[in-house]
Amino acid sequence: MKLTPHILTLLLAWALPSLALADPLPSWNSGAAKQAILHFVQKTTDPDSKDFVPPQERIAVFDNDGALWPENPLPFQLAFTLDELRRRLPEEPAWKDDSAVQAALAGDVPALLADHYKALSRIIELVGSGMTTEDFAARVRAWFSTATHPRFKRPYDQLAYQPMLEVLEFLRAHGFKTFIVSGGGADFLRVFTEKTYGIPPEQVIGSNTRAVFELRDSGPVLLKTMNNLFMDDGPGKPEAIHQFIGRRPIACFGNSDGDKAMLEYTTISNPHPSLGMIVHHTDSEREYSYDADAKSSGKLVAALAEAPKRNWIVVDMKTDWSTIFTK
């Protein structure tokens, strides 16, 4: 048989796994991280593989700030909160005498974070409670439609990481159910996750409080309160995964020590094969560079140290990603 180019193509198509024919992760440079994602999805979804995982068990969890979009110079929800504080200040004269408000208006982040985030919690209470969930969502939507990121000069919800959007899409195309498990507020996240990440509200786990049901003349509402505040961070993440999902994930993507517990929950002694991945911010030119020295959010020390022992893949943003943001 003469090996014409046509026959060669056919042979290649037959010999290579179908994944190789079209690159599902074009914004990932060739390397260990990209290879790990491709290999994991291939082996867990091939019915003939010993590592096959039934579709209903294919749960993938993603941190948000620093894992799916930036968290600098401030986490975006904090930027919203400060903007909202300024916007409403004229109609809330009592706020000016509040020391937490003063710290916020002065941009004094250390003061906001001191004493277990006491002043920050107060600001979040002022801006994020006492209205209905629909009112709050409308305010968040209005902010996204007007505010722009100070460095990248784009609306905040157009700053998703293109390589991570490709991972989300690739996983879903292979029967995975993708969830966000974020320290951010669920009511804030749910305004944009469906449009930005293709993740519907019912697959968004975030920090949350208990809203109170009221049947008003105008119809039923849920009134936002600060009752039963739950911070979805650290060990709270696997605890919330159990509460909301009720199954152990097989893939977990994070970027900070706040994701360590959910990485452990996903990958240690899991009866299924599993994938743990840490986005390491190493690109000060195109995005930011930080780990132990993170300022307001995203400190990465313990999880990075644990990565080799647990076989967690550390993504080097600078070398692994050919593109950072969506077009």
Next chain:
Amino acid sequence: MKLTPHILTLLLAWALPSLALADPLPSWNSGAAKQAILHFVQKTTDPDSKDFVPPQERIAVFDNDGALWPENPLPFQLAFTLDELRRRLPEEPAWKDDSAVQAALAGDVPALLADHYKALSRIIELVGSGMTTEDFAARVRAWFSTATHPRFKRPYDQLAYQPMLEVLEFLRAHGFKTFIVSGGGADFLRVFTEKTYGIPPEQVIGSNTRAVFELRDSGPVLLKTMNNLFMDDGPGKPEAIHQFIGRRPIACFGNSDGDKAMLEYTTISNPHPSLGMIVHHTDSEREYSYDADAKSSGKLVAALAEAPKRNWIVVDMKTDWSTIFTK
């Protein structure tokens, strides 16, 4: 043109809506309830209908006890709890001196329910905390594989209502996402809902507590506690729907006053068309007959009185259902 049988069939297929060709609800007798379900699904899923609802907004919520399976002579989770108490009694000698245990072993339901379910909560704490979530699930599975219902002489998880299974399947076949919103414990429900109802754990909302994450030598576990007990009943149901789903349902199926608030949340001033339905237990021969006089669970007075005003459909189990249980 001669109307041969073949042409007649073609004409009929063209003239009738596709729903009419095969009955998706064969265990429902013809009547207003069946018609309401068929009509609601038809109009919300027909892209040419003014009542069309996009697939991602097609959220349907179902109570469990009394709506998807019986709640007599005791709610099934209470039967499990009492059986489990008896099973573990020999290894827990201290329990015998506990007044709540004594009430439970004597079958003294009023004593268990008195004082805001104080004794019942104590029993649930003894049987349902202090072990890992996996241990608890294994115990529930073991119970389902051995216990049988005292009247129907079948394993409890083979007592789902056939007509409701048909509704679940019919809705899902038309792009609805089906959720359970139950006063029962989420960790109990999630053991059987996927197999019994086709509803995966992540679409099960129930009463819940906060499990605590621990990384043990054997791997990560979640330890069941009684911390942050949340009772998913009454106004708690719409509150939990917001917390877990983050969207308003457009269809709601309940059977008791504990479902009234979520029926209101679903149907009053909803920008989308909506369906509210109450299963009325009217069949003492084939199942049970109760409403205001419900003994331990399922009291139905206020929601039944509100039904006409809200256009909630009341299902008369005796006349609307041709079959009660799965085969």
